[in-house]
Amino acid sequence: MGVVYPESQSARLGVVLRRSPGVTAWSKWVWRATSVLPGAGDASWKVLRDEGGVTEYHASTHDIHLYVSDTEAYAHELQAQSPSVYVILREGEDDARMDVLTVTVSPYEAQDYSDSGEEQVERVAMPPAVLEWVTAFVDQHHREEPFVKRRRNKHRTDRKQAGIGDARISQATDVYRAPTANLQEGAE
Template identity: 30%
Template sequence: MSLRPHTEVAVILRCERIDNRWQPWRWSLADVVPHEEAFGTAPRLLLQDALEERWLFPDMAVELFRDDAEGYYLNLASPAPCWFVLWRLDEEAPEGQRPLARPVAVSLSYHDAGRWLDAQETVEQVPAPAPVREWLQAFVDLHYQPEPRRRRRPQSFQPLLDRFGNPASVSTDKQRGGAHG
C-alpha cells in the first residue's frame, strides 16, 4: 500500500428480483462498510432467498490524492457527502447463471464520479458515515486551496461589439429621427 492516506472498505452489492419480463433481476449498491480481517479477501454471498442476494466484496482500498482535494471538497460541501462506487457486471458468467456484479473502484471524490459517469460506467452512491467525513475534512483542510477569484473588468472598459461580435463605434455627429438640417 502507498504512503498516501487511505482506508480499506468492503462493498455490499444487492441483487433483487423485480417484476419485469425483460430483466427479472437488478443489481444495486447496498452499502460501503469498513473492512475487517474476518471478511478475508474473496467475495462471498451473505444472503440468498427467493427475492434477493447480498454479496460482500472485501479489501477495497480508498486512497486520497492531494491533487484531487477539490473533488473531496465538493463531496463534503454537498448536502449528503457519500461514497461513490463504480461497479460492472461480470462478463464471464457460467452458462445458465446470472452474471455477478463486481465493484471496480470506490472513491470519495466528485471528480472521480464525474469521470466515471462521463465514461458511461455504472456509478452509485451511499452516504459516508461521520468518522469518514471527519477524516476527509481533515485532508481537505490540509490540502484544498480554492482558486483565487479573478477581478472582473468593469463594463466601461469592455470593447464595444455589435450583435455579430464585430467591433463597433459610436458617433455623436449623426442626426437621428429623420430630421434633415
C-alpha cells in the same frame, strides 16, 4: 496494497452489494451498492443476508485513496447535503455478478465513469469514520485558489491575408484559398 504516492492517504473499504430479482424480461437481476464497511478485511462474495430472493453480499474490499491534487473535489462532496462514497460497478464476465471496479469519494471521478455509460455509478452514504477521515484530510491539505479572470489576447487577426496557403510553395494560384477569396475574385 497498490502504489503509494507522496501526499496521499489510503484506507480499506468493503463494498456491500444487494442483488434482487429484476422487474422486466430483459433484466434478470438488479444490483445496488447499499453500504461500505470501513476497515473491512478481504472478502469474495460473502453472503451477509438472504431473504425472499434478495441477497446482500460483502462483494469485495478496495483501497480508497485521497490525493492532495483532488482536495477540491473532496471539499465539494463534503458540502453536499449527505456526503457519499461512490461505488463504480461493471457487468461481470458472467451475467450473474457485477464487478466492483473502484470506490471513490470524488464526485468528479464518479462523473467521469458515469459519462462513459459502460459503468454503473452507485452513491452510498458516507460512514461517520470515513467522513471524519476525509474532512481531516481536506482541512490539512486544501487551499482555495483565487479566481483569476482570463485576459483577452489583443492580437489582431483580421489583418492576415486570406488564401495565401504555404509560403514555401511557389505557384500561380493557391489550392488552399479561403472561400471568401473565391467570392471576391468572382465579383471582379
